[in-house]
Amino acid sequence: MAKPGKAAKKAKQLTKGHVVTKLEKKARPSNRKGKLSKRTETVRAVIRDVTGFAPYERKILELLQAGSSKDEKKALKVAKRRVGTHRRGMRKREYMRAVMQRLRHK
Secondary structure, three states, X not given: OOOOOOOOOOOOOOXXXXXXXXXOOOOOHHHHOOOOOHHHHHHHHHHHHHHOOOHHHHHHHHHHHHOXXXXXXXXXXXXXXXXXXXXXXXXXXXXXXXXXXXXXXX
């Protein structure tokens, strides 16, 4: 966009037309959808501490601890079968990998 006050001399230039300042758009509520609030995050963490892992999650952890690429793929297959889609399965496997690292560091 042209800088205010720098109108084009010819109709074919990049800065052609009347010079205006752009209005800033308001943030829409739909842009906030899916954003995790601090409260929800803490509640989920407490629930996870109390309930522990589901049996299929424990199986994924076992497979990831083995460490071979064959077991990584098997962990993805188990996760995919349980959570429904390939993308969700990959996200679950990454989550369980992060959990495993946190458990190691404690």
